Amino acid sequence: SSSSVQKKIGIVGSGLIGRAWAMLFAAAGYTVQMYDILESQLVTAQQELDKELHSLEKKGALRGQLKASEQLALIGFTQQLEELVRDAVHIQECVPEQLQLKKSLYSQLDGLLGGDTVVASSTSTFMPSLYSEGLQRRQQFQMLVAHPLNPPYFIPLVEIVPAPWTTAEALERTRLLMLSLGQRPVTLKREIEGFATNRIQYAILNEVWRLVESGILSVADVDRVLSQGLGLRYALLGSLETAHLNAPGGVADYFKRFGAEISAVSATYGPTPDTQAEGAALADIARQCEELVPLEQLDQRRATRDAFLIHLARLKKQFE
Ligand code: NAI
Structure with missing residues (x-):
């Protein structure tokens, strides 16, 4: 939709799931920026996105109203976390499934973010309280889980899971954001091992x-x-x-x-x-x-x- 144009989404981690989210957001017209600690991963991501979006276009399976080249033009890359979070309405975290790694990323983000940005983890196993319990500003920090199923481009379910201190507003904003992508979110009332x-x-x-x-x-x-x-x-x-x-x-x-x-x-x-x-x-x-x-x-x-x-x-x- 035209209202999503200009709204910026930040994606942390440009592997399999990070790239899938980039495609979903770009298809809906959002401006996307991807961040990774490895420059080589960002280069690979750029090449893979180019290949995949054009191949989907050829098969008539591209999502959204924009052409593959237009969607690609919406996706940018950075190696600076400060730049990634600037003006982002939503950060989708897609780093490997290691608790310590995620925790240190979240404490870095804690120092960088204002209260207006929702940070959603793609994690399939860790409850959101595990990352955010130690954060200085956990009450303001709008952190939750938005767990996709592989491959997210063709499987619309997203499980939205709150930590005990996640606000109702952050949950609802994320639910509406997922709907705007054409995904089908379900929101759990509280966190539980394994989600649903x-x-x-x-x-x-x-x-x-x-x-x-x-x-x-x-x-x-x-x-x-x-x-x-x-x-x-x-x-x-x-x-x-x-x-x-x-x-x-x-x-x-x-x-x-x-x-x-x-x-x-x-x-x-x-x-x-x-x-x-x-x-x-x-x-x-x-x-x-x-x-x-x-x-x-x-x-x-x-x-x-x-x-x-x-x-x-x-x-x-x-x-x-
Ligand atoms: P992946 O290994 O393909 O990609 C991870 C990326 O994160 C790599 O590009 C790596 O360089 C980057 N990275 C590592 N440390 C980083 C840091 N500190 N800051 C920024 N980037 C960093 O992993 P994948 O499969 O994309 O998984 C990502 C998340 O998505 C995990 O939490 C996983 O549990 C979840 N997930 C994975 C699914 C799957 O089928 N692969 C399905 C649903 C969720």
Whole structure:
């Protein structure tokens, strides 16, 4: 929209996720500046953005009203943090997932920022209080998490997560900003380990692990349960609306009919598997996964997935 033109967004870290955010903001007409500690990363980012935006344009999959060259012209680069934060309405932090690294970045930002800039972390694992609890001005510092899913260009969900001292105004501003990009934000009422996405994702991984470890299904078959079954419904609807449609009288009827069964099955899950231990279970899962997709074909498989996510994103727009 024309109102977003001139508003400046600062992006800290120009890796995979930093570049994805730069593309989303530029597509919506924002002025973007990217910062990185490594000059070589900024050079790579510039080249990759040029390549990716032109390739999306060729495929007819470029987001927004502007041409690829116009979007590229909105994206600038700097190695000065002071310059990055100047006049920025929003800073999106995309540095590697290491707590100490993020903490030292946040204390640097604490000294540079006025109260008008929201700082959002892309973190997928750290609760926002972990970075901001030690900050001098944590009450004024408008810090929260805005967690995307990879690849953000085709997966619209953003989880917005507050620290206990994040203001309602900062949360709402961020929610509206994400909407202005065409993303679909959800705002958690308070922070919780794993946010919502990973809590649900890990519940699935735990059960899938148990089914393979106990020899009930192979890796290929357990993944089929999602990719050829549940996942097709979940690509369109969430699990509660799915339940709502699955009983004649809606969701209340669904749980009246199946609630006892859900509890009985759930009581048989057993302890959480130790997925970190490099035991026989992990070796077996790794072997089977590598038979499906050899390690040297992972990049190609990712590219294929992303290409089809473009089609899925279009279908979902029609569905909605
Ligand atoms: P990446 O490793 O691709 O990029 C990180 C960038 O940060 C590099 O360019 C690096 O040079 C730069 N950097 C390191 N220290 C810095 C500092 N002090 N100041 C400025 N820049 C610095 O990492 P990626 O995958 O882009 O992840 C970034 C964040 O996004 C992480 O918190 C990660 O958990 C989160 N995330 C990643 C997803 C993924 O699938 N890769 C999905 C969702 C969130």
